[in-house]
Amino acid sequence: MSKRVELHPASIKHLKKGHPWVTKDRFSSNFPQKDSFLWAKTAEHGRAILINDPSHQMIKARLWSLIHQNDSFNENIFKRELKERLEKSYNFRKSLNLDRDNYFLCFGEADQLPGLFIQVLGTRALIQFYSDFWNRYEKEVSDFVLNYFKKNDIWLQKRNKNQQKEFYCLNRKNKDDEFHITEFGIRYKIKLNKSYDIGLYTDMAAIRNRLKKNFENKRVLNLYSYTGAYSAFALKNGATDVTSVDLSKKYISWLEENLKENDLMSSHESIVSAVLPALKKFKADNEKFDLIICDPPSSSSDGKKRTKAIDSYRELIPLFYDLLNSRGEVYAFLNTHSITRNKFETKIKEYTKDSPFSISGHLKLTEDCPSLKGFPEGDYLKGLKLLKK
Known part of the structure; x- marks a missing residue:
């Protein structure tokens, strides 16, 4: 499922210290283009499982996990871990008891979901892909969101370097949307698929x-x-x-x-x-x-x-x-x-x-x-x- 790559010694050092990105260098410039996952040796018995991000200008891969060489990793394990991490991020936000309609259900690398952000916006949810990797797992992510927000319109935005608007409503036929959310007692108008940003x-x-x-x-x-x-x-x-x-x-x-x-x-x-x-x-x-x-x-x-x-x-x-x-x-x-x-x-x-x-x-x-x-x-x-x- 994953292809081995070599990493710059500095990248290995940063990954082990908690930095989740492998940026462009003479090693990462040779990463394969089509493989979704990569792995690299980080120590005698250590391995890094990486999300491949060939289309990004500077970030060429993102860390999914650091594992022992005897640990397994495959598609089923990834999907299980994805669900577990989404569940953890959901439960954390639920515990915050926020006084607002708008919040991040998951916040990318900080939730060990590199390049994946999800905003709840009142009765809508907005999934944002900052890495093309997530296109392959659109169904898994949207199914998770729909499970907890059954009455919500679920939108997907693919964030791109050219800042061109690229929105899709996944469970309705909406081409765009305008609505209000309340943040700390103040109502704000949100506009989806009208421009690259949404208004708040x-x-x-x-x-x-x-x-x-x-x-x-x-x-x-x-x-x-x-x-x-x-x-x-x-x-x-x-x-x-x-x-x-x-x-x-x-x-x-x-x-x-x-x-x-x-x-x-x-x-x-x-x-x-x-x-x-x-x-x-x-x-x-x-x-x-x-x-x-x-x-x-x-x-x-x-x-x-x-x-x-x-x-x-x-x-x-x-x-x-x-x-x-x-x-x-x-x-x-x-x-x-x-x-x-x-x-x-x-x-x-x-x-x-x-x-x-x-x-x-x-x-x-x-x-x-x-x-x-x-x-x-x-x-x-x-x-x-x-x-x-």
């Missing part, structure tokens, strides 16, 4: 809830606001007013739909603009805020140039300082696998040396989005709380 980032939900006591009587600026989850959340939790800035008219319109759904429009201002010129205009108009939320896309364009999120903070932070009231705060996020938490914090410290801020807290994935020890790429959503000195 469930991985940010637990972080939002952790911050709920920090909005009372605050004037809030939400940058790269997308469909306004933080804008609605801030207003619902006592913000005096919120200004949302996003370059996309489509997302600002969606944001306003969400605010109207929750009767929160009266204390909100929408601005369709690139962030940097919007901040410069706020400064020229002597605007002041108590709290700035900044969650830039990993790479963005203002129509003239493309900027990486980490680099954008170099220009943004001095403007944050000018726009904040005394003891004002910034919640600065970075959403990428490729930059570690330590590097993000180092860069922010570098950018704040001339604009005095102190780091007053750290924000990270939690609850239904657990972390995996030895896997820094899984800690992709990083946040820092910056306090104006």
Whole structure:
């Protein structure tokens, strides 16, 4: 069932320490294209069972298990282990008693289900394949979900490097879908098969809830606001007013739909603009805020140039300082696998040396989005709380 491959010594070291990926190198570049499973020797008596991922640009295989050389592995064993791991992830989420309709039923590598994510969205479930490997086991995964969510519409999304929408409803003839879910008492519109993303980032939900006591009587600026989850959340939790800035008219319109759904429009201002010129205009108009939320896309364009999120903070932070009231705060996020938490914090410290801020807290994935020890790429959503000195 599986074909033997040779691994780079560094890959073996990382796998044994808990890292679940084999990335592209001179060894993995020679992996076979058609085999679903691979195995490699990791020690005198140790073996790694790997999921083959030939179509991925950088991740060429993902760890399924480390076994002894005398242990068996075949199709039936894999299917049994798949079911056991899905059951474990389901029972863990059930134990959390979350106050929201949206949560991750399984969270990929952190649940020992590499490249497989499943979101529950109220009366829908969304299976997301980040590896083409899972196409072969679509039935096993969808059958498991249907067993626990018999009344749900089950959707499948194949996440691809080109960010082209690729959704399928597995148990209905729906071509697309629009509906509302409730997260911490706020209703948000979800749209399936309308664009690559669905309108709400469930991985940010637990972080939002952790911050709920920090909005009372605050004037809030939400940058790269997308469909306004933080804008609605801030207003619902006592913000005096919120200004949302996003370059996309489509997302600002969606944001306003969400605010109207929750009767929160009266204390909100929408601005369709690139962030940097919007901040410069706020400064020229002597605007002041108590709290700035900044969650830039990993790479963005203002129509003239493309900027990486980490680099954008170099220009943004001095403007944050000018726009904040005394003891004002910034919640600065970075959403990428490729930059570690330590590097993000180092860069922010570098950018704040001339604009005095102190780091007053750290924000990270939690609850239904657990972390995996030895896997820094899984800690992709990083946040820092910056306090104006």
